[in-house]
Amino acid sequence: MREKHHIIPVWFFVGLLLLIYGVLILITGLAQWSNPPADVQLTNLHASVWWGGLLIVLGTVYCYMFRPGKSA
């Protein structure tokens, strides 16, 4: 984004959203580890846990790299 307006980069908001969602999904996945929903397939793969973890990692990287106040 251009420097004219000094807007917080959109990537920071993307990171923030991914981080929040990652935490919620990971916690949900862990809570259902031994009691997964019956109507969902492949629950033995625990997709919520590793997908939530992936979102947390990506979200954290984006939030750090594009944090407000960091010079471009």
Added chain:
Amino acid sequence: MTPLPAMFVATRLVRLSAVDLAIIVIYFVLVLAIGFYLKRFATTGEDFFLAGREMTAWVAGLAFVSANLGSLELLGWAGNAYQYGIMAAHWYWIGAIPAMVFLGLVMMPFYYISKTHSVPGYLKLRYGSEASTLSAITFAFMTILMSGVNMYAMAVVMEVVLGWNLHFSIIVSSLTVGVYVAAGGLFSAIFNEVLQFFLIWFGALLIPILGLIETGGWSGMVARIHQNFPGQEFTHMWAPMSSADKNPMGVYWVAIVFGLGAVQSMGYWTTDFLVVQRVLSAKDVRSAKLAPIIGSFFKMAVPLIVILPGLLGRAVLPWHLVPGNQAQPGQFKYDDVLPLMLARYCGPGLMGLGITALVAGFMAGMAGNVSAFATVWTYDIYRPYLRKDAPDSHYVSMGRWCTMIGLFVSIGTAYLVQYNKSMMDYVQALFGFFIAPLFGTVLLGMLWKRVTRMAGFWGLLAGVSSSVTIFLLMKFDERWVRVFALSPEAQPLAQAMWQAMWACITCVVVTVLVTLVTKPRPDQELVGLVYSLTEKAHEEHVRWVHRPLVWGVLALILLVILQIIFW
């Protein structure tokens, strides 16, 4: 294969848990917060309508491809993939990539250098007010009608999938969009589109990953499809198109290459202001050229999250889906395949992410429509005809007001469609009437300096008229399908391709004929608007890795490789 068991018959396809609802609410809160944050930056006309022309190539490129990645698009094309097989990917590959590269390398410099605010704005500079006004009025009118139709269609989806009340979906989502677009203008729309892009990928990517694990990879999926649907062809793109009666779409390869690849997609991706506006927000010419090319790589990958789930549905779902107009109570439609696959693999949390992706896609699409409408109305209709010399702040204010007014008209249209369902087909068809001939008019204007003012207008009018005529003839008398689509087997998608091709040819022929009998404009008036009179950008000093041409050629090579792999 068995009919749908009674246990699956329900008023909704999926049920949301508390964490799913929390994920959806967080999304609404964040986009509203971003809208209010961006309001302080949208103070001038250039800020509000073109996001200050300060977007990087990546942001403009993602917004460009995201503006086309609405929820109905995702649901509809996943349904088409279930119905027609991998042939539906033509709309993402040959039906998009060459056009995006062409926009970046050939057309974008003219749009950008002329400093126009819109596509009708370019027509005004190149041809004059006649062609521009025709284009602006039809675009503004159709955009707002389309927005209403999409609003209704999406509310119906939410009702069927989630059991949400129709009025709740329409009012809450449209008011949210109205508030954040009226606040931050194109800044808000683009920020939301980039957010939506990530949400869609992370919300939908698990479906093909888990689906391929369940089926044992691509070959396992193909084997299951052949086992479930013996004798039917769903997994090849070009091989079944040697004849229209050998594929479920009823299409001949000529229609795909020329109707879709050369006309329909070129028209949409290079002249539909809804998508072009995103690229006009780029910070310089090179970014504007790169943006659609960056977008083309992501567009090429979209079949992974749209087409593949449709194919996987053929392989793993324990019942047959049916066309929307034939669905009986207890049966699921083709367009339900994506939510069904989402429900198959995604438990609480992941389901919320997937549904948020659909909601975000819907809202981003609506934001795209109203921001494009506000720009064309303010700059191409209001300013030239109603109030010429107002201060910039007046036009920004007008943009904010007509964002809200546009939304209310869209809501009205949505309720109108609710009581007159056939209107939906007509409005969706109407939008296609203008795109193909507009491409002919814009392209001729950019490449041939001899084309005259009146030739642009009459060519466009003739193209639109022929498009409407062909549509009505094919709709009300099937004998005309054989004439215009060269086969009585042609399905609506194939008919639309042929309709686009004939409309564009009519536009070009009439434009050339009128040009030959009218007087051209002097060269000095066309500098920066026509290829032969515009100084070309020199990129010898730019490293190869930053050159649009390099990435454009790479995108086309990848496209060819994909066609060979899935031949």
